[in-house]
Amino acid sequence: MPKFGLSSSKGDAKEAFAADLARRLLLLSDAIIARSKLPIRTLISFCWLLTVGGGFIVLLNYQESAGGTGFTPMTWPSASALRLARGQDTLIMFAHPKCPCSQASLEELNRALAKTAGKVSVRVLFFKPAQGSNDWTNTTLYRTAASISGVTALEDIDGQEAGRFGANTSGYVVLYKPSGDLLFKGGITAGRGHAGDNAGESALVALILGQDSAIRQTAVYGCSLFNKRCTTDTTTPP
Amino acid sequence: MTTSVAPTFTDATDSVAARTEMLFHEQQQSIVKHTDRIFARLMICQWIFGVGLALWISPRTWIGTQSSIHLHVWAAIFLGGIVTSAPVLMAFLQPGKVLTRHAIAVGQMLMSALLIHLTGGRIETHFHVFGSLAILAFYRDWKVLVSAATVVYVDHVVRGLFWPQSVYGVVSAPIWRSLEHAGWVIFEVTFLMISIRKSLSEMRLVAERQARLESLNEHFEQTVVERTAELTRSEAQLRQSQKMEAVGRLAGGVAHDFNNLLTVIGGYCAISLAKASGGDGFRKNFLEIQKAADRAAALTGQLLAFSRKQVLQPRVIQLNDVVRGMEKMLRRLIGEDIELSTVYVPNLGNVKADPGQLEQVIMNLCVNARDAMPRGGKLTISAANVAIDQESSFRNRTLAVGDYVMIAVSDNGMGMTEEVKSHLFEPFYTTKGVGKGTGLGLATCYGIICQSGGAIRVYSELNSGTTFKIYLPRTDAEVQTSQTEVRRLPAGKENILVVEDDPAVRQLAILILREAGYNVQESGNAFEALELIRRNPIFDLVVTDVIMPQMSGKALCDEIKAQIPETKVLLMSGYTDDALAHHGVLDEGLNFLEKPFSPSKFATKVREVLDEPADPFRAGKARGALPASFA
Numbered sequence: 001m002p003k004f005g006l007s008s009s010k011g012d013a014k015e016a017f018a019a020d021l022a023r024r025l026l027l028l029s030d031a032i033i034a035r036s037k038l039p040i041r042t043l044i045s046f047c048w049l050l051t052v053g054g055g056f057i058v059l060l061n062y063q064e065s066a067g068g069t070g071f072t073p074m075t076w077p078s079a080s081a082l083r084l085a086r087g088q089d090t091l092i093m094f095a096h097p098k099c100p101c102s103q104a105s106l107e108e109l110n111r112a113l114a115k116t117a118g119k120v121s122v123r124v125l126f127f128k129p130a131q132g133s134n135d136w137t138n139t140t141l142y143r144t145a146a147s148i149s150g151v152t153a154l155e156d157i158d159g160q161e162a163g164r165f166g167a168n169t170s171g172y173v174v175l176y177k178p179s180g181d182l183l184f185k186g187g188i189t190a191g192r193g194h195a196g197d198n199a200g201e202s203a204l205v206a207l208i209l210g211q212d213s214a215i216r217q218t219a220v221y222g223c224s225l226f227n228k229r230c231t232t233d234t235t236t237p238p
Numbered sequence: 239m240t241t242s243v244a245p246t247f248t249d250a251t252d253s254v255a256a257r258t259e260m261l262f263h264e265q266q267q268s269i270v271k272h273t274d275r276i277f278a279r280l281m282i283c284q285w286i287f288g289v290g291l292a293l294w295i296s297p298r299t300w301i302g303t304q305s306s307i308h309l310h311v312w313a314a315i316f317l318g319g320i321v322t323s324a325p326v327l328m329a330f331l332q333p334g335k336v337l338t339r340h341a342i343a344v345g346q347m348l349m350s351a352l353l354i355h356l357t358g359g360r361i362e363t364h365f366h367v368f369g370s371l372a373i374l375a376f377y378r379d380w381k382v383l384v385s386a387a388t389v390v391y392v393d394h395v396v397r398g399l400f401w402p403q404s405v406y407g408v409v410s411a412p413i414w415r416s417l418e419h420a421g422w423v424i425f426e427v428t429f430l431m432i433s434i435r436k437s438l439s440e441m442r443l444v445a446e447r448q449a450r451l452e453s454l455n456e457h458f459e460q461t462v463v464e465r466t467a468e469l470t471r472s473e474a475q476l477r478q479s480q481k482m483e484a485v486g487r488l489a490g491g492v493a494h495d496f497n498n499l500l501t502v503i504g505g506y507c508a509i510s511l512a513k514a515s516g517g518d519g520f521r522k523n524f525l526e527i528q529k530a531a532d533r534a535a536a537l538t539g540q541l542l543a544f545s546r547k548q549v550l551q552p553r554v555i556q557l558n559d560v561v562r563g564m565e566k567m568l569r570r571l572i573g574e575d576i577e578l579s580t581v582y583v584p585n586l587g588n589v590k591a592d593p594g595q596l597e598q599v600i601m602n603l604c605v606n607a608r609d610a611m612p613r614g615g616k617l618t619i620s621a622a623n624v625a626i627d628q629e630s631s632f633r634n635r636t637l638a639v640g641d642y643v644m645i646a647v648s649d650n651g652m653g654m655t656e657e658v659k660s661h662l663f664e665p666f667y668t669t670k671g672v673g674k675g676t677g678l679g680l681a682t683c684y685g686i687i688c689q690s691g692g693a694i695r696v697y698s699e700l701n702s703g704t705t706f707k708i709y710l711p712r713t714d715a716e717v718q719t720s721q722t723e724v725r726r727l728p729a730g731k732e733n734i735l736v737v738e739d740d741p742a743v744r745q746l747a748i749l750i751l752r753e754a755g756y757n758v759q760e761s762g763n764a765f766e767a768l769e770l771i772r773r774n775p776i777f778d779l780v781v782t783d784v785i786m787p788q789m790s791g792k793a794l795c796d797e798i799k800a801q802i803p804e805t806k807v808l809l810m811s812g813y814t815d816d817a818l819a820h821h822g823v824l825d826e827g828l829n830f831l832e833k834p835f836s837p838s839k840f841a842t843k844v845r846e847v848l849d850e851p852a853d854p855f856r857a858g859k860a861r862g863a864l865p866a867s868f869a
Contacts (some may be wrong), residue, residue, distance in 0.1 A: 041337065044324075045324075045337075045341070048320070048324045049344075051320050052317065052320055052321055052348055055313065055316070055317035055320065056317070056348075056351065056352075058309075058313075059309070059310075059313050059317070059352075059355055060397065060400075060401045060404055061401075062309050063355070063401070063404055064401055064403060064404065096300050098298070098300050098305070099299075099300050100295055100296030100297070100298075100299070100308060100310075101296070101299075101358075103295075103358065104358045104359075127302075129302075129303050132303070170300075190403040190404065191359075191401075191403055191404055193296065193310075193358045194358055194359045194403075194404060195358050195359055195360060196359050196361075197406070198403065223299055223300040223301065224300070224301040224302060225302060226301075226302045227301060227302035227303060227304060
């Protein structure tokens with residue numbers, strides 16, 4: 001078989017380089033293992049734990065990454081199509097009908113309502129795009145909200161009401177006095193989709209029951225209601 | 239000096255303890271491996287379940303009208319996969335290893351954390367932790383529970399420090415709150431540890447019981463092996479006895495008629511030889527007939543000997559005397575190439591045996607030794623007093639504990655293989671060429687020694703030599719001199735009645751006796767003889783065959799002794815079938831002549847019996863009871 005000098009020598013050189021590289025890598029890995037003075041199993045176990053630990057850190061960070069909020073008026077917005085309840089506080093929760101994290105928010109709302117026993121008028125407004133199909137709000141979350149005693153589930157076309165109340169993230173709650181003054185704004189879960197005791201839910205219950213609460217504003221965890229995120233509202237209700 | 243090392247109680251206890259430890263460890267390993275397999279499957283199922291859960295609860299995350307796959311789905315697939323992979327791989331590749339179960343414990347607790355996370359921290363999912371701890375207790379290793387509990391605690395401490403909301407729902411929480419959450423895990427682990435301790439204790443108890451049972455079974459098995467060997471020996475002994483019995487019956491049957499024929503042939507031949515003149519050509523022919531008859535008689539004798547059907551006439555003898563008496567003859571027998579060495583031990587004990595048969599045994603052994611040394615060698619015959627203090631068996635014959643006189647015949651010939659040794663004493667088994675041996679020599683020796691109450695042992699090394707050792711029971715009785723050694727002229731004038739059913743033998747006996755000068759009458763059966771004696775009670779001696787139709791010679795003898803005790807009786811037979819003997823040994827007080835006999839032997843024996851002193855006590859007693867018919 002004829003040899004084509006140039007290409008053949010190039011191929012040989014590549015092969016030799018690859019072989020040399022492999023040999024060097026092997027020696028390097030041997031040296032690392034030898035210098036580490038640790039058995040290979042311990043090293044593998046350590047790497048495994050490190051990877052798993054890293055994964056959990058990512059998860060926890062995601063869980064605790066708060067959503068953005070808009071500007072929430074300190075008094076009941078007159079432009080709102082919703083009416084302020086008479087003789088009792090008005091609570092509005094804004095939710096994305098398909099947000100899995102908001103299931104925890106509804107659970108906390110349910111728990112809070114159980115503790116306040118009808119002392120508040122509650123509406124849950126589900127974001128629905130104007131061009132959205134009729135099935136947009138035909139979700140478990142919507143049905144769950146509708147099934148909670150004392151809760152009225154409503155569609156919020158294009159998030160108009162959410163915009164008026166400064167809600168950008170699913171699970172955002174606002175509580176207004178019968179006088180129209182803002183009592184509380186923020187989320188009632190400790191993290192994204194994480195049910196359980198949390199400061200927001202405790203504060204909400206206290207305020208509904210007419211008690212004082214140092215916490216009037218909390219971070220909200222959930223999916224974004226709008227395609228474009230808004231800046232976070234940092235004003236605190238009085 | 240030999241010392242026996244018997245297993246002690248401590249050895250047995252140590253053995254059971256070691257076996258207990260082994261069984262306990264085996265059982266523990268079996269449980270650990272089984273639990274490893276359970277967790278390997280469980281963790282794979284959990285992983286699949288986790289992915290399914292994430293897809294069901296939080297498939298997508300939304301930003302307005304746009305959505306993407308939720309991070310929980312990726313976490314379930316990849317993080318769950320990584321958490322699961324290492325313990326599962328270890329469970330399949332290294333089941334039973336300590337590191338494997340600890341990896342499984344850590345992995346299982348991390349999987350609990352992931353599942354709790356995927357379900358949004360639902361309190362119900364926290365039961366996965368407690369359920370997992372219970373399953374981890376299957377390992378029956380408290381350290382595994384410690385690893386699992388440590389993971390739970392570290393998880394709470396780390397999250398309490400960096401992500402307190404995820405655990406306590408508040409932005410900041412004191413560090414002791416981690417103990418509050420881990421407390422329930424520690425509570426469960428404590429009780430599981432108590433349960434594990436109890437379970438291990440029970441496992442050890444079961445292992446100990448099994449070890450003890452095995453030890454007991456081993457003992458039983460050993461006993462069964464011993465008993466089976468004993469049974470096999472007994473069966474072999476029974477088969478050998480049956481074989482010898484069958485051969486004996488055959489030999490006996492042949493011997494009876496054959497010896498009668500040989501008696502006639504030999505007898506007439508001897509008479510003819512006596513009458514033939516020295517230059518007569520017939521004399522040579524008669525001599526050949528005589529030789530053939532003698533050889534045939536010897537063969538019949540051997541057949542009876544190995545089948546132990548011959549009649550032994552034992553007396554107390556000294557083996558030194560027997561060997562000394564044979565020495566000259568043996569030197570001629572073995573030839574000049576072989577050096578014969580005899581060792582006579584002083585104070586050698588006496589034995590009760592048939593000296594003639596014993597000579598036959600020694601001669602057979604010497605002939606075999608000679609044949610084993612074709613190029614010459616050394617043959618040693620020695621005797622010694624031996625005390626056997628432990629029962630031993632050989633060829634189904636047990637040598638009981640007691641005092642024996644041992645005679646050993648040793649040669650430095652070619653020796654024997656194990657195969658040859660195993661067939662050594664079987665009749666018709668020979669290693670000699672055709673026509674050189676009948677294969678009855680050692681069988682005869684064995685039969686004679688066994689019949690004499692002794693035993694024979696053989697020790698042989700190929701190309702080194704062979705030693706035969708004969709053990710005969712020692713007796714304290716004094717040595718009896720043989721009466722047959724007293725030679726007298728076989729003649730007399732007494733009245734003799736010959737009772738023999740075989741006319742040829744009868745006529746020969748009559749001829750011999752008449753030629754010796756006796757007054758002889760004859761009878762063909764026992765009843766006729768009794769009638770003859772009743773009518774004419776003049777006989778000094780009745781010579782009778784033993785095996786006869788209607789009435790045996792022994793019965794006739796008893797009848798005569800009862801009626802006329804002074805009449806002597808000589809019994810003759812080629813085969814007695816125990817009529818005269820117990821186990822082949824002649825009953826006391828009987829005179830017996832073995833067929834075939836020569837005229838001189840017959841005449842000598844007749845004279846010997848006639849010359850015996852009468853028993854006055856018996857004679858008087860019997861005479862007083864003599865019936866009227868005999869008076």
